[in-house]
Amino acid sequence: xxxIHQWPATLVQPVGSPLSLECTVEGTSNPNLYWYRxxxxxxxxxxxxxxxxGQISSEVPQNLSASRPQDRQFILSSKKLLLSDSGFYxxxxxxxxxxxxxEAFFGQGTRLTVV
Amino acid sequence: xxxxxQNPLFLSMQEGKNYTIYCNYSTTSDRLYWYRxxxxxxxxxxxxxxxxxxxKQEGRLMASLDTKARLSTLHITAAVHDLSAxxxxxxxxxxYNKLIFGAGxxxxxxx
Numbered sequence: 001x002x003x004i005h006q007w008p009a010t011l012v013q014p015v016g017s018p019l020s021l022e023c024t025v026e027g028t029s030n031p032n033l034y035w036y037r038x039x040x041x042x043x044x045x046x047x048x049x050x051x052x053x054g055q056i057s058s059e060v061p062q063n064l065s066a067s068r069p070q071d072r073q074f075i076l077s078s079k080k081l082l083l084s085d086s087g088f089y090x091x092x093x094x095x096x097x098x099x100x101x102x103e104a105f106f107g108q109g110t111r112l113t114v115v
Numbered sequence: 116x117x118x119x120x121q122n123p124l125f126l127s128m129q130e131g132k133n134y135t136i137y138c139n140y141s142t143t144s145d146r147l148y149w150y151r152x153x154x155x156x157x158x159x160x161x162x163x164x165x166x167x168x169x170x171k172q173e174g175r176l177m178a179s180l181d182t183k184a185r186l187s188t189l190h191i192t193a194a195v196h197d198l199s200a201x202x203x204x205x206x207x208x209x210x211y212n213k214l215i216f217g218a219g220x221x222x223x224x225x226x
Contacts, residue, residue, distance in 0.1 A: 032212045032213075034213065034214070036216075042218065042219075043203065043216050043217060043218035043219045044158075044203065044205075044216040044219075046213060046214070046215065046216075049212070049213045051212055057213075059213075090157060090158065092158075092214075094212065094214075096207065096212040096213075097212045101163060101165055102163070103148050103160045103163050103214075104148075104160075104205075104214050105160065106157045106158045106159075107157060108156075108157050109156075109157050111155075
């Protein structure tokens with residue numbers, strides 16, 4: 001069966017510090033990978049998605065970047081965090097490009113607080 | 116660009132009552148999804164609706180899709196406290212392997 005791991009679960013970082021969040025998927029190959037952000041009490045905003053190694057689509061211009069160095073690894077980064085980067089970050093995977101009747105599956109999320 | 120709108124954004128329900136959450140989307144969506152999120156937790160998939168007229172049911176929840184009206188509904192029957200959560204709908208823009216989410220409907224079921 002497929003599993004998705006996302007870490008850390010919580011993170012408190014000072015303004016101006018770097019960020020690296022990691023997400024890995026097991027039990028499948030060539031998944032689509034996604035990073036979403038959820039501000040407190042708000043909906044999900046798609047930040048980045050990737051359909052393959054080294055292929056990143058950026059949905060919203062911002063202070064963040066994403067990389068996919070391996071097939072099942074997706075990394076969200078920032079060189080200098082802003083207060084507005086605080087939120088709940090969710091990684092997800094899907095096989096939408098191969099299977100019609102499938103959905104996206106989410107990791108447990110990282111709660112980031114920038115202070 | 117696909118936009119997904121949900122209403123209401125907040126719903127306070129009495130146990131035992133029925134209600135419907137609406138999800139409208141702006142352009143063609145290959146399919147429509149419903150997710151549930153408990154406070155502080157991740158998202159759990161509820162339904163995937165693939166075609167016009169699709170209806171799926173699980174327990175007290177029933178989802179339907181009308182692609183001509185660009186509308187999906189999530190109907191709650193005889194609400195119980197355990198259904199208290201935030202419910203999201205999401206669409207998939209044609210030609211893209213991504214999901215665009217609505218703002219979510221926060222459901223609170225009280226005695």
